[in-house]
Structure formats: structure tokens, C-alpha cells
Amino acid sequence: MADNYDDDISLTDYTLGQDQLEKIENILTKDLVDSGVHSVLLIDMAGNIIAKGDSGRYEHDLYSLAALASANFAAVDTMAKIVGEDEFSLLFHKGENESIHFSKVHSEFLLITIFGKEISLGLLRLKVAEAIEKIKSVWSL
Amino acid sequence: MAFVNLKNKEVQAKVVFYGPGRGGKTTNLEYIYNKFRDRIKSDMVSIKTHGDRTLFFDFLPFDIGKIMGYDVKIQLYTVPGQVKYNATRRLVLKGVDGMVFVADSMVEQREKNLLSLKNLQENLTIYKKSIFKIPLVLQYNKRDLEKQGIPVMPLDMMEKDLNSQLKVPYFEASALAGDNVINTLKKIISLTMASLQNVLK
Amino acid sequence: MASDDDRSVTDYTLNQVQLERIEKILDSDLVRSGINSVLMIDMAGNIIAKGDNGKCNHDVYALAALASANFAAVDTMANIVGEDFSLLFHKGEHESIHFSKIWNEFLLISLFGKDVSLGLLRLKIAEAIEKIKSVWH
Secondary structure (H helix, E strand, O other), X not given: OOOOOOOOOOXXXXXXXXXXXXXXXXXHHHHHHHHOEEEEEEEEOOOOEEEEEEOOOOOOOHHXXXXXXXXXXXXXHHHHHHOOOOOOOOOEEOOOOOEEEEEEEOOOEEEEEEEOOOOOHHHHHHHHXXXXXXXXXXXXX | OOEEEOXXXXXXXXXXXXXXXXXXXXXXXXXXXXXXXXXXXXXXXXEEOOOOOEEEEEEEEEEEEEEOOEXXXXXXXXXXXXXHHHHHHHHHOOOOOEEEEEEEOEHHHHHHHHHHHHHXXXXXXXXXXXXXXXXXXXXXXXXXXXXXXXXXXXXXXXXXXXXXXXXXXXXXXXXXXXXXXXXXXXXXXXXXXXXXXXXXX | OOOOHHHOOOOOOOOHHHHHHHHHHHHHHHHHHOOOEEEEEEOOOOEEEEEEOOOOOOOHHXXXXXXXXXXXXXXXXXXXXXXXXXXXXXXXOOOEEEEEEEOOOEEEEXXXXXXXXHHHHHHHHHHHXXXXXXXXX
């Protein structure tokens, strides 16, 4: 990909101070990576990575993944509207070794977790829900 | 990879508008949609960001009537122009039959046009298609800005930059005002249909 | 890399009889089992064949474009993490969408409501896909 010229940076409706970002990355690491999640991304609906946590053992192209995830989320949302649904509940994708789980944070962000067999889907969901509550509270501080 | 339906006598072909971010790809489709609203039965689908930038694609199916006994439906798509969306941009090119490259005439966008065209060539290669063989039309957009005192590149400079090897039809256009938008569309449709002709016989 | 534009028109050809057979399968196997609407599309988003119960008037061309994009995006995400996610399914309050691959070339998109169980649906779709594949032979 050509990184050698800069795109107009889109203005964001949200602002996060360095403090808040650090808190969020802390939550991602402690609540999710330390529970066995391989990688976790907090992205906005334009596919920008806000924060991430990583076990350091995987080298996935997380920037492409973020762009695809936001585009895909919007495509699914549009399909829902066409068939008369408000939205489809977010599902996860199960693979042999790696699975991906998506959760909305407010209506502005997506939390993407990539995990393997070390953690059960039930536990993952619980951990993700807890992390999201903590992330939300970072805004209201 | 157009689909020719021998049962319904219908052809579906895919035309993709490509080019640098904020170059006017979506504006082209919006103009076409407004101009032919009575002929377009469905809504234009736009998957965009809150900031009104294309995130995945715009989609507009356009019935052009009968050609050689077939009802021809041209599916118009745009790609997201921003560099960071290359993974999604690539997906939109799947099965493309014809392309419009919308270049931005503003002087300061010169480099972006070149990089976007190079990116198109690379992305077509993934689908084993050649930029030199696929039906392609160049559109030099935003020519109207000159009247507002905003510097635009001279035509021969853009031709030399973008079309010296390709040698494809080009139009000077203003997608916002609608200048040459329909001529661009007509040209790419005729090139695309010509390339499909041997299967319609 | 060699370009093969010459063959890009259609990698598959289906004559009128084959298309009629496919639409018949969609109708008798899926629509009559309670599916509201079913589309067979190619990976570029073109509609190859369709069937519906006459009660839903969704914009099927937009749906086909979105569904192929959705599938391609999920497929690419899978590749990024080194996987192949085969199952795609969206559950709604009243209407759900199920995706199945037919070889690597086509997708079968089924829209169904609450009156159909997912288990039965999967069975019917699997049967229909086998029949569709046999249309080529």
C-alpha cells in the first residue's frame, strides 16, 4: 500500500486525551489479552484504529482488518435496512484456530477481538462485555 | 465478468468508478441518479462514513434498455478513494467489466492521480486483468474550478501524466455541474458493451 | 502475470434450460419450505437466479451487491487471520439472511422469517445446493 502520501485526515467527532487512550489500552490488555485473546482492536466506524492490544505472538495486518471490519459492518447494516430490520445482531466468525468477535461500543466504535481455542466463547463474551463497560466509563470521567 | 442471462435475456455488467479520494466519483453517480431518477427503479446505495466519505462503495443499477435483444443492466459502483481503504477498494473490483478513472484536475492533486492510477493497475493484476485491455475511460474532473480562480492542470499535462501509455478516451468534466458526466457514462457503456459483443451473438 | 481478459466475460455458462432448472429448484426446495426470498448470485454481485414467495419486495439488486461485498469482506478478514470462515448468517427480529457458497463461484442468499427453523433451513439449503451442482453435469 502506498503510504508515501498523506490522505486528508478525517475530522473525528470524538476526542480522546492521551490519558484516556492509555486507560483504554490498559483495559484491553488486562481484561482481554491477559485472558487469552490474541489481538484486540477498538476502531471507529471509518476503520481507524483508536486503540489496540496484542499478545505479540501474531502478525496479522490489523490496519486492513480494521478497514474491512468497518466497511463490512456498514454493508451488513445497509442490508438490514433493506429487509426492514433495525440491525442484525453482531455475530462472530469461527475458524479452525482463530475466531473473530465484534461488539459495538456506543454506536460509534467497534471492538474486534481475535481469539483462539485458549478461551471459550462464553468467557470471551463475558470479558468483552466487562471491558466495554470499563471503556465507556473512561469517557464519562 | 458480466452475467448474460439466456433465460430472461438480460445482461448485468459492472462498471467501477476509480480515482483518488475526493476526486468526484460519488458525485458522478449522484448526478447520474438525479438525472435519470425516473428510469432508475431502486435507490442509490452508499456505504459511507459519518464524515460523508465513501467507506466501501456506492451502488447504482442502471437500465440502459435493449441491446441486441438483451435487457442491459449496468451496475455502477464507486470505490473508496482514500489510500487506507485499499483492502476494501480491491474487493469492489471483483468481476469488473469497465472502468472510469476520475482524475482530479486541481494542481495540488497531481501526485495523487498518479498514485491512484498505479494502484488501479496493481489491483487489477490481482484479478488477472490488465489496465491496457479493460474498457477504460478517463475523466478529468473539476475543470469548472478554473473559473473560480483555483489552479487546474492544463489538459496536455494530465494527458501526458495519465494517458500517454493508455491512450483511452477522455473527457474534461465537472461532476458537480454535470458537464460531460453523461458523455463519460455513454462512452464507458459503449466500450463495455463492445467488449461483451461476442457473447451476445 | 499473464492477463486473461479474454476469458473474463463469463467463466461459467448456463443455458436457458439450466437456468430454468435452477429456478425450479429454488422454488420447490426453498420457497415452498417457507423461505421468503432466495437469490443465487456470483461473487461480483450479479444475480444468476432468484425465487420468492411474491410477498416481499426488497431491492434485490442492492441486496446482491451488498451480500457479495459482505461475503468478500468476511472472506478477506478470514484470510488475514489465516482462516476460512465458511458460515455467514445474520439474524434479525423478523427477517434473517443465510449465506452458502456453491463451489467458489456462487452464493446462495436465503431470506427467511421466524416461521422457519434454522436447522430445517440448513438441511433444505444443503439439498438444494447439491441439486444445483448437478445441473452442470
